Amino acid sequence: MKYQKRKKALILLADGTIFHGKAVGGKEGSAFGEVCFNTGMTGYQEIFTDPSYYGQLMVTTNAHIGNYGTNKDEVESEGIKIAGLICRNFSYQYSRPAADDSLEDFLDRNNLLAISDVDTRALVSYIRDNGAMNAVISTRVDDIEGLKKELAAVPDMNGLELASKVSTKEPYFFGNENATYKISALDIGIKKNILRNLAERDCYIKVFPYDASLSDLEAFEPDGYFLSNGPGDPQPLSNAIDLTKHIIEKGAPLFGICLGHQVLALANGISTYKMHHGHRGINHPIMNLLTGKGEITSQNHGFAINREEAEAHPDIEITHLHLNDKTAAGIRMKNKPVFSVQYHPEASPGPHDATYLFDTFIDNIKKHKTETVH
Incomplete structure (x- = not known):
């Protein structure tokens, strides 16, 4: 199973707070953006392809993401627009007859970094208390200082033309x-x-x-x-x-x-x-x-x-x-x-x-x- 190759990953917020998770699939790397959350129970494919989310790291509050796969007709633009995905449980297998692909393959085709096994309830609660801010998701779990320097160079969403x-x-x-x-x-x-x-x-x-x-x-x-x-x-x-x-x-x-x-x-x-x-x-x-x-x-x-x-x-x-x-x-x-x-x-x-x-x-x-x- 692909999920057995998962690597350790983390979310580093601009204020230095860290949440831990695992990379979806065998993907490595880092993704930067403003962290935000969506409370929808369904519709993840439309959300990921919505141009309004460009430059944002998406936290999905629904506990299961990927369980109904993807469908080529359920997109809102050409390709994924979010900067990265953060979720609790990532479903590598799907059961919807209308689906034509798995979410994992859809993310891979769009070269999107996603991390799962995150305590999304705690993360969302933190964002609600402290506000949206820039963040990075990364598999470079041993390079916190390097990630902090790179994150500091990411422009703030306030005043940003996208x-x-x-x-x-x-x-x-x-x-x-x-x-x-x-x-x-x-x-x-x-x-x-x-x-x-x-x-x-x-x-x-x-x-x-x-x-x-x-x-x-x-x-x-x-x-x-x-x-x-x-x-x-x-x-x-x-x-x-x-x-x-x-x-x-x-x-x-x-x-x-x-x-x-x-x-x-x-x-x-x-x-x-x-x-x-x-x-x-x-x-x-x-x-x-x-x-x-x-x-x-x-x-x-x-x-x-x-x-x-x-x-x-x-x-x-x-x-x-x-x-x-x-x-x-x-x-x-x-x-x-x-x-x-x-x-x-x-x-x-x-x-x-x-x-x-x-x-x-x-x-x-x-x-x-x-x-x-x-």
Whole structure:
């Protein structure tokens, strides 16, 4: 069995704290990034391939990872985006008939270092108490001082621009070219299921690189604009923020998700901040302030918008609140067809309570087209 070749491994946090484990398979080496945790019971393949997780060491709180294998259709981007995996029990064998490969082989093909046999409950508790921080996972268990020096050189996530690392290099199309609606989407880390949700609603999407200009997006003659999810700090995304300001000035329909939500806030002069340890999981409770209804949502973000500034903004209305910590989870502009949410209505993984937001976007487009014609 492959797991008999496992080597000793460790997690070294930036504050010097060490947790011990074993390398998955026979893999050796080190992986650096900001350590974070996801509380989802399922959906590990979609999480590992979500561009929003680029540069992060993922701790999975579910006790068993890999037990249902992988499937080529359950990816959210091309290849794995997390920097490394930390789990309690790694399943080398899988039992799902729909699976086409083991998680171990999937990680090996993507050259990802993973460590198991970690006390993840203790590690997650430590992160919750002390906050997200940079870390390294490594099989160099006898070189702590060397790892500390290398870890000290890793840039902090606060102020780090990562969208350029995951964005498409060239524009591409998604959906049926004869669809009713055309969408120009800015890719700052877009998930495939967002594109699927738009295409299912009779949209033909052109996806643009993170540094695309307004004229690039306008040349497609879209009916609406979309700002995607993505990794890193939103504040360095000056091009995306300026682009959003121009779209707002046009009065065109605009929808933003996650990082796109933060970019929309910044375009309106609302600041963002790095959270203590972020929201990452598939059962986060949201209150829709417009309807009074609750939603169970999929979330993945380490930054948030300033709620007080949003509440004081004359053109902004807060539409959704996170019920655990009362952070602003959705906003809309009062006099324009522009809105965004901090969570993931496309889920994948997660519940589908919030898919209506895509319908809201289409309704805004229909209304805008009618008003423009008349």
